[in-house]
Amino acid sequence: xxxxxxxxxxLKINGHTYDLNILPWVSLLDALRDGLNLTGxxxxxxxxxxxxxxxxxxxxxxxxCLTLATMKNGSEITTIEGIAxxxxxxxxxxxxxxxxxxxxxxxxxxxxxxxxGMISEGKANSRAEVKELMSGNLxxxxxxxxxIDAIMEVKDGGSHE
Amino acid sequence: MNNFNYTKAVAVEDAIEKIKANTGAQPIxxxxxxxxxxxxxxxxxxxxxxxxxxxxxxxxxxxxxxxLRLDALVTNADTxxxxxxxxxxxxxxxxxxxGASAQIRNMATNGGNLLQRTRCYYFYDAATPCxxxxxxxxxxxxxxxxxxxxxxxxxxxxxxxxxSDMCVALAALDAVVNISGPGGDHAIAxxxxxxxxxxxxxxxxxxxxxxxxxxxxxxxxGFAKNYSYLKIRDRSSYAFALVSVATGLDMDGDxxxxxxxxxxxxxxxxxxxxxxxxxxxxxTASKENFEAAxxxxxxxxxxxEYNGFKIELAKRTIVRNCMMALHPESQLxxxxxxx
Numbered sequence: 001x002x003x004x005x006x007x008x009x010x011l012k013i014n015g016h017t018y019d020l021n022i023l024p025w026v027s028l029l030d031a032l033r034d035g036l037n038l039t040g041x042x043x044x045x046x047x048x049x050x051x052x053x054x055x056x057x058x059x060x061x062x063x064x065c066l067t068l069a070t071m072k073n074g075s076e077i078t079t080i081e082g083i084a085x086x087x088x089x090x091x092x093x094x095x096x097x098x099x100x101x102x103x104x105x106x107x108x109x110x111x112x113x114x115x116x117g118m119i120s121e122g123k124a125n126s127r128a129e130v131k132e133l134m135s136g137n138l139x140x141x142x143x144x145x146x147x148i149d150a151i152m153e154v155k156d157g158g159s160h161e
Numbered sequence: 162m163n164n165f166n167y168t169k170a171v172a173v174e175d176a177i178e179k180i181k182a183n184t185g186a187q188p189i190x191x192x193x194x195x196x197x198x199x200x201x202x203x204x205x206x207x208x209x210x211x212x213x214x215x216x217x218x219x220x221x222x223x224x225x226x227x228x229l230r231l232d233a234l235v236t237n238a239d240t241x242x243x244x245x246x247x248x249x250x251x252x253x254x255x256x257x258x259x260g261a262s263a264q265i266r267n268m269a270t271n272g273g274n275l276l277q278r279t280r281c282y283y284f285y286d287a288a289t290p291c292x293x294x295x296x297x298x299x300x301x302x303x304x305x306x307x308x309x310x311x312x313x314x315x316x317x318x319x320x321x322x323x324x325s326d327m328c329v330a331l332a333a334l335d336a337v338v339n340i341s342g343p344g345g346d347h348a349i350a351x352x353x354x355x356x357x358x359x360x361x362x363x364x365x366x367x368x369x370x371x372x373x374x375x376x377x378x379x380x381x382x383g384f385a386k387n388y389s390y391l392k393i394r395d396r397s398s399y400a401f402a403l404v405s406v407a408t409g410l411d412m413d414g415d416x417x418x419x420x421x422x423x424x425x426x427x428x429x430x431x432x433x434x435x436x437x438x439x440x441x442x443x444x445t446a447s448k449e450n451f452e453a454a455x456x457x458x459x460x461x462x463x464x465x466e467y468n469g470f471k472i473e474l475a476k477r478t479i480v481r482n483c484m485m486a487l488h489p490e491s492q493l494x495x496x497x498x499x500x
Contacts, residue, residue: 047197048193062268067196071213117264134263136399
């Protein structure tokens, strides 16, 4: 019966499989927040300009606001709710706390998901490259310097530059 | 935002048939531009055709002539970081990485990069006249706030610029766009793919109706030894170019054997002037010669009220980037000016 429904999709989110009935024009961001109550992923601009909605889809960081949920049928998605393991913060989450890498916190879920994606891409070898490859995530509180500090600590296992 | 049906194409022929069958259909690949425009009510469609499942156009292959084929459905990130692109076409790699953000490059495809629309403020503001959005309604940028607009190839109907970085490098490299359509397959030289606004600014390019870009071919010479991409913008990353320059040089000692120069941010298409490249052939790679080439490229440049600075900026960016191309290791992340 499910297969006969053109709006039926299945997404594996943070290790759980969700069968959804979703209209084709619903963004992945709205599906996460409004459909599944996973409100950790934030809606900033909703136009791909701020990075607050960054999630990891099939191993790659993407913008959930510019993604239609139906186009990701069968994908594996990690949101900020799936970053910590067994109640222990991910090293990046811990580093954000230690480096005072947020004020209002609205951009933080996107920053953390983006940084995890960036580290797994393996293309950022210097502080300048980390800054460049994190430029899709805006922080209007001005914590960017501390955000880069936090990422550098985790990326290099503690050493800077 | 309007409602629409969602369908999938499994092959190029299938996609062409579906587009031909419904004038209200819109193909989608990465979707980074089309979804944005749709959310702003700047485009509408009754059917979205997902072409991401066309698996035979999602690779990068070496060609018999020594060139490289970039399939249309490969993402910008996978193209920029592909070992053969990094090694043989580093100019293209640098240009791609100067555009958008890492997240968008993970989503956006090569075909979509060529087809993206302008970021003119007035095109994006449905409350204002725009000949590109609503033909015949007028150009709000002509006498509006036109700081980011074109200085070359403009018309009284449109002064918008084409925003791609990738395409500036593809123009410099003499790429070829491979297209499939209802009339069969054909290839278009990169310089002939995008259009100047003229009196049809609503047509950005020469993709035929119901046509699909299947791949982009790069010729054998990637100018991998002496190259540079320099992008000048209002913030140091994640912004569109005010002026950008792609330079490729073939050198014999201090003498230029062949030069390629293409500009972004200054016109309705990547801007390349062969006369400037002819001028540089056989000349010494000096600041003075690059300045003379810049003046040839900028011949006929016309400023509007707020973008006069772009003419001098373009000249300096050309010279600076050509000097950087002599020392490609001087390039910095984000295509910023070297120290």
